[in-house]
Amino acid sequence: MIMDKSKCVDCGLCIERCPVKAIKRDENNKVYIDRDECVECCICYISKCCKKDALIKEGEDLPWPRKARYWMSCTQAVFQGSEGPGRGTHECKTNDVTGRYPEGVIGIGMEFGRPNAGAYIFDIEKASQRLAKLGYITFERRNPITMMMSDPKTGTFKDETLRERILSGILEFNVPEEKFEEVMNVIREIAGDIHTVFSLMVCGKVRADGTVPQRAVAEKMGIEIRPNSKNNVGLGRPYIA
Amino acid sequence: MTHSLHRMGDLEDIRNDWVILMCPTIGVNIENDRDKILRFLQICADNHCVTMGEGHTGSDVQNGGREKFYSLLPKNCIVGEASFDSAEDVAAVLKTLKEEDLGISIVVSGIIDEVDHICKQVGTPHHTVSSSLGIWGRTDKLPSKQVLAISTMCGHGLIAHALVEDMVDRVRKGRITAEDAAWEMAKDCVCGIYNPHRAARLLQAMADQPE
Numbered sequence: 001m002i003m004d005k006s007k008c009v010d011c012g013l014c015i016e017r018c019p020v021k022a023i024k025r026d027e028n029n030k031v032y033i034d035r036d037e038c039v040e041c042c043i044c045y046i047s048k049c050c051k052k053d054a055l056i057k058e059g060e061d062l063p064w065p066r067k068a069r070y071w072m073s074c075t076q077a078v079f080q081g082s083e084g085p086g087r088g089t090h091e092c093k094t095n096d097v098t099g100r101y102p103e104g105v106i107g108i109g110m111e112f113g114r115p116n117a118g119a120y121i122f123d124i125e126k127a128s129q130r131l132a133k134l135g136y137i138t139f140e141r142r143n144p145i146t147m148m149m150s151d152p153k154t155g156t157f158k159d160e161t162l163r164e165r166i167l168s169g170i171l172e173f174n175v176p177e178e179k180f181e182e183v184m185n186v187i188r189e190i191a192g193d194i195h196t197v198f199s200l201m202v203c204g205k206v207r208a209d210g211t212v213p214q215r216a217v218a219e220k221m222g223i224e225i226r227p228n229s230k231n232n233v234g235l236g237r238p239y240i241a
Numbered sequence: 242m243t244h245s246l247h248r249m250g251d252l253e254d255i256r257n258d259w260v261i262l263m264c265p266t267i268g269v270n271i272e273n274d275r276d277k278i279l280r281f282l283q284i285c286a287d288n289h290c291v292t293m294g295e296g297h298t299g300s301d302v303q304n305g306g307r308e309k310f311y312s313l314l315p316k317n318c319i320v321g322e323a324s325f326d327s328a329e330d331v332a333a334v335l336k337t338l339k340e341e342d343l344g345i346s347i348v349v350s351g352i353i354d355e356v357d358h359i360c361k362q363v364g365t366p367h368h369t370v371s372s373s374l375g376i377w378g379r380t381d382k383l384p385s386k387q388v389l390a391i392s393t394m395c396g397h398g399l400i401a402h403a404l405v406e407d408m409v410d411r412v413r414k415g416r417i418t419a420e421d422a423a424w425e426m427a428k429d430c431v432c433g434i435y436n437p438h439r440a441a442r443l444l445q446a447m448a449d450q451p452e
Contacts, residue, residue: 016403019402043429075299090320092369095368097270116401168398197376200375201372201374206368210367226246228350230246231371233368235365236264237342237345
């Protein structure tokens with residue numbers, strides 16, 4: 001995002017609109033956008049909070065690698081090859097049609113930067129490289145974060161992207177049920193080694209007895225599962241039981 | 242992507258916080274799905290949904306109301322979304338969706354035991370569950386849980402914590418009502434799953450607390 005200072009009257013209405021606090025006042029009380037911290041989510045522009053049209057959205061005109069910020073952070077951008085605008089794929093939402101998470105498999109999504117902390121790619125790479133070392137992790141190929149890797153097998157990102165900051169990005173992968181505890185221990189280590197936060201999602205197909213695979217392991221490890229959840233209710237067609 | 246499983250709040254608060262999505266599968270049932278997504282949204286509207294949205298179009302609030310919003314839906318919609326205040330309304334929507342058999346995946350976000358009860362009541366399978374294991378890492382960078390209860394309602398993390406805090410301050414000083422503040426913040430949620438009714442309750446509760 002660019003601020004046209006010839007139009008800006010320094011009212012500051014945009015400051016509180018920024019989810020990553022990239023719009024600030026300088027020592028002279030003038031409002032400016034910190035380009036390093038701006039994740040190009042464009043919500044300051046989309047919300048129409050500026051009454052003077054001083055905010056300019058660069059969007060698709062951004063050069064690479066800065067354009068990665070826009071693709072990952074702005075809901076009006078679609079990362080080519082991904083499933084649509086957003087930071088990940090449809091995950092469990094279409095499992096009744098895709099069969100992406102069959103019985104015996106647990107899906108994991110680590111959304112770095114959420115809620116509202118933002119994330120640098122170098123932090124996400126710390127996580128992806130640690131997970132890749134397990135030897136059995138395959139990152140979801142249709143996910144835009146995976147598409148930014150130079151080598152998904154090692155979880156290594158393209159060098160030029162490492163200093164780019166995004167609103168959030170999701171590492172998505174499946175693990176066999178019997179490996180879930182081991183992966184959760186690695187995730188615990190990752191959490192202690194990054195400069196941001198991540199929201200952690202785990203998903204599994206409901207078994208015939210009504211249980212889900214992730215619950216027993218999480219309880220055994222003393223990890224709280226929140227009471228609210230996202231649930232596919234099996235109305236998609238063609239239906240995979 | 243909609244992040245609806247990570248909505249934060251106390252149990253009694255989130256008991257009245259529901260989201261339903263209609264999510265087509267790329268390469269299977271997304272081509273020309275507009276009519277089905279529109280029908281889904283109309284069923285939601287008939288059953289008292291609070292807000293709604295579509296992945297390419299934005300929310301009804303951002304687009305100047307529902308009729309305008311419906312007219313802007315593209316030929317291939319990426320997802321239809323709506324927020325609700327009650328389990329009864331969600332059950333009614335699911336019952337109609339089952340009867341109409343539109344053939345596109347439906348996702349319900351809410352308290353898992355209540356979702357399970359609704360599935361049994363309506364007769365839909367409870368197929369897959371996405372659970373939230375919370376927030377990890379540098380949680381010292383986060384604001385209060387009360388602020389997060391509002392900001393995490395936005396499916397894409399676009400409601401700024403500073404905006405929530407500013408609105409609480411304005412409500413406390415009588416410059417804006419909690420309802421108006423809640424609907425003002427709805428302009429920043431592009432997917433339409435942020436619930437202004439719930440946000441208003443939370444804003445008022447925060448404003449009523451001593452500073």
